[in-house]
Amino acid sequence: MANQQFKILIVAATLATLVLIVPHSGSFVVLLATRAMAFAILAMSVDLLLGFTGLSSMGQAAYFGVGAYLTAVLATKFHFGLGWDFWIVVILGILLGAALAALFGLFAIRAGGVYFLMITLALGQCVWGLAYRWNSLTGGDNGINMSGRPNFGLDLGNEVTFFYLVFAFFAVSMALMYVLVRSPFGQSLAGIRERELRMQILGYNTWLHKYIAFIIAGGFGGLAGVLWAQTNGHVSPETVVLTTSVDSLLMVVLGGSGTLVGAAIGTAIVFGLREYLSTLVPWWQYVLGGVYVLTILYLPMGLMGLLSGVRQRFGSQGKGEGLKKLATKPS
Amino acid sequence: MNTQFWVVQAFNGVSYGALLFLVGSGLSLIFGVMRIVNLSHGAYFLWGGYIALSIIAATGSWALSLPLAALAVALIGLVMERLFLRSEGFEFIRNAVIGLGLGLLAALAAVRGHFIGAGWVQFAVVTALVTMVFFFVFSRVSIIPIETDVLRQVLLTVGFAFLFQQGALDIWGGNNMDINPPSALTQSIVVGGTYLPLYRVFMIGMALTFGIVLWLVMEKTRMGAAVRATVDDAQMARGVGIDTNRISMFIFALGAFLAALGGVIGGAFLGIYPGLDFEILPLAFAVVIIGGMGSLGGAAIGALAVGLADNFGKALFPEVSYFTLYAPMVLILAIKPTGLFGRD
Numbered sequence: 001m002a003n004q005q006f007k008i009l010i011v012a013a014t015l016a017t018l019v020l021i022v023p024h025s026g027s028f029v030v031l032l033a034t035r036a037m038a039f040a041i042l043a044m045s046v047d048l049l050l051g052f053t054g055l056s057s058m059g060q061a062a063y064f065g066v067g068a069y070l071t072a073v074l075a076t077k078f079h080f081g082l083g084w085d086f087w088i089v090v091i092l093g094i095l096l097g098a099a100l101a102a103l104f105g106l107f108a109i110r111a112g113g114v115y116f117l118m119i120t121l122a123l124g125q126c127v128w129g130l131a132y133r134w135n136s137l138t139g140g141d142n143g144i145n146m147s148g149r150p151n152f153g154l155d156l157g158n159e160v161t162f163f164y165l166v167f168a169f170f171a172v173s174m175a176l177m178y179v180l181v182r183s184p185f186g187q188s189l190a191g192i193r194e195r196e197l198r199m200q201i202l203g204y205n206t207w208l209h210k211y212i213a214f215i216i217a218g219g220f221g222g223l224a225g226v227l228w229a230q231t232n233g234h235v236s237p238e239t240v241v242l243t244t245s246v247d248s249l250l251m252v253v254l255g256g257s258g259t260l261v262g263a264a265i266g267t268a269i270v271f272g273l274r275e276y277l278s279t280l281v282p283w284w285q286y287v288l289g290g291v292y293v294l295t296i297l298y299l300p301m302g303l304m305g306l307l308s309g310v311r312q313r314f315g316s317q318g319k320g321e322g323l324k325k326l327a328t329k330p331s
Numbered sequence: 332m333n334t335q336f337w338v339v340q341a342f343n344g345v346s347y348g349a350l351l352f353l354v355g356s357g358l359s360l361i362f363g364v365m366r367i368v369n370l371s372h373g374a375y376f377l378w379g380g381y382i383a384l385s386i387i388a389a390t391g392s393w394a395l396s397l398p399l400a401a402l403a404v405a406l407i408g409l410v411m412e413r414l415f416l417r418s419e420g421f422e423f424i425r426n427a428v429i430g431l432g433l434g435l436l437a438a439l440a441a442v443r444g445h446f447i448g449a450g451w452v453q454f455a456v457v458t459a460l461v462t463m464v465f466f467f468v469f470s471r472v473s474i475i476p477i478e479t480d481v482l483r484q485v486l487l488t489v490g491f492a493f494l495f496q497q498g499a500l501d502i503w504g505g506n507n508m509d510i511n512p513p514s515a516l517t518q519s520i521v522v523g524g525t526y527l528p529l530y531r532v533f534m535i536g537m538a539l540t541f542g543i544v545l546w547l548v549m550e551k552t553r554m555g556a557a558v559r560a561t562v563d564d565a566q567m568a569r570g571v572g573i574d575t576n577r578i579s580m581f582i583f584a585l586g587a588f589l590a591a592l593g594g595v596i597g598g599a600f601l602g603i604y605p606g607l608d609f610e611i612l613p614l615a616f617a618v619v620i621i622g623g624m625g626s627l628g629g630a631a632i633g634a635l636a637v638g639l640a641d642n643f644g645k646a647l648f649p650e651v652s653y654f655t656l657y658a659p660m661v662l663i664l665a666i667k668p669t670g671l672f673g674r675d
Contacts, residue, residue: 050482107664113481114366114481115664119668122620125617126657126658129654133650134650134651241609242609242612242613246486249485280443281439283439283497283501285493286494291490293491296490298469298472300483
């Protein structure tokens with residue numbers, strides 16, 4: 001357990017360093033970090049499903065999208081969520097994401113393996129279709145432009161203030177998910193990931209466990225969406241497209257699934273590459289495609305898996321658990 | 332909304348379904364035979380259209396562009412399948428290709444960062460050096476096969492879809508382009524007082540032709556029987572001496588061929604533009620999912636259903652048109668996860 005406390009300490013120290021350094025960097029870095037942290041909440045919610053429950057969801061952008069659209073629609077159509085009621089929007093976003101996941105989960109959880117992938121893809125496309133076509137509500141292809149961020153004594157229009165807020169949400173989300181996966185409930189999820197049949201024989205209602213995990217992930221997705229909408233000030237169907245879901249999956253695998261921290265690292269790398277390179281060179285997408293290909297072929301356990309592999313090789317205390325299992329459950 | 336409206340919409344739906352059949356049937360066969368969820372299928376569609384544009388620009392012949400573009404993309408698919416999806420025996424070339432890709436990127440980055448000049452000699456030297464380093468590293472890494480891991484297949488093919496997307500952007504630019512079929516096909520015929528564009532009739536004809544040929548090959552030939560056996564149980568098929576490796580190669584190339592053919596044909600009324608690949612991909616998946624993965628007849632039914640749902644959805648309920656397309660798909664999946672005609 002000392003090992004575990006040491007890991008927590010490293011993560012806490014890294015986060016503290018981030019929160020100390022980033023605000024004093026340029027505005028580009030602040031914005032980049034804010035965006036990445038909002039998205040990292042989504043990536044960690046994907047990891048909750050993929051890494052800890054063994055469900056590869058291709059529709060996680062749906063919950064992200066409803067959170068974002070909820071924020072934008074409330075702000076522009078009802079002028080709601082521009083002051084202290086921002087916090088109500090946050091709660092509504094989480095509830096809406098969870099409620100949507102509760103609905104979608106009824107269809108999806110029954111299926112396994114590739115069929116789960118397909119059905120979540122279809123569910124994600126349902127939400128995308130509404131965002132793209134429901135002009136009167138979502139603004140269609142153009143999306144919704146929001147005017148400014150909430151101000152409740154604390155002016156979120158200030159990029160640095162807003163960074164602190166998103167950072168707080170990010171850190172709290174990570175801590176909550178960490179507590180969740182270490183809890184008995186989280187342990188039973190890991191059991192389902194490893195061997196669902198055995199868990200059923202042991203008397204666990206595996207459907208219900210997966211369903212609850214799905215709903216929790218949806219809630220975090222909704223939260224990420226609310227923050228994302230506020231970060232960009234603009235919501236469009238691009239938020240809900242298939243590639244958003246796929247990106248979040250890659251981030252998890254790149255960082256190392258089943259680690260939470262890996263999801264955050266993966267998000268940071270992909271965002272860093274994409275946002276920084278796209279300002280420099282027109283061919284940045286080769287790099288992104290290359291990262292996909294290299295990760296999948298040569299780094300299936302992700303960077304965290306690489307790390308534990310190195311630790312194992314050089315005989316430290318680490319047991320290299322990551323190396324013993326595949327990045328994802330073979331189906 | 333008179334009869335005319337219904338007839339025209341139904342006709343448009345069926346002809347769109349014909350196009351989707353070409354894209355979806357390949358995707359379905361690939362999944363059935365190889366159990367690979369291929370997300371670069373939309374890229375094959377896009378590249379088919381773009382290559383056809385280049386061939387038309389070079390030769391002026393639309394009829395020539397149809398088979399040539401499809402064959403070219405089939406070749407691309409073949410190489411991708413051999414090097415990255417089923418790479419036993421080709422690890423050497425795969426590592427070399429990836430190393431070369433990284434070498435080129437590194438050289439490009441070096442030029443951009445002014446570490447080296449723009450001369451081609453320096454460029455080649457940097458490329459060669461980086462390529463060799465990565466080749467050496469990759470040769471030391473053993474790879475966990477991706478055959479059994481759906482998620483890794485998905486992400487790998489998405490990576491290639493991004494590479495293809497950027498490649499198309501660099502080669503053909505970002506403008507909206509149109510494929511112009513010969514004037515003989517751009518007229519309309521009149522059936523019972525309704526004008527039907529001849530080109531859409533041609534699309535239906537093409538889909539029918541390919542559908543029937545594929546069906547005959549699958550049902551009546553030895554090769555087709557081997558493919559069906561592989562779809563049903565690949566391990567057993569191998570056991571009775573079917574070369575499933577060769578079949579998977581053949582089917583992947585065939586799927587790419589059909590998708591590219593769809594791209595050339597569809598390019599005439601959809602246009603060819605960046606982003607089309609990821610627009611057509613979910614529709615192709617809808618076809619496959621509704622029909623059942625690996626079933627040709629299912630793909631036909633699925634394509635028809637998606638084509639009609641898309642057209643009537645857009646005409647009748649424009650605000651929820653994509654929802655009316657994907658929601659039934661969810662319902663079908665929830666009731667029968669393998670699709671209407673799929674077998675587990």
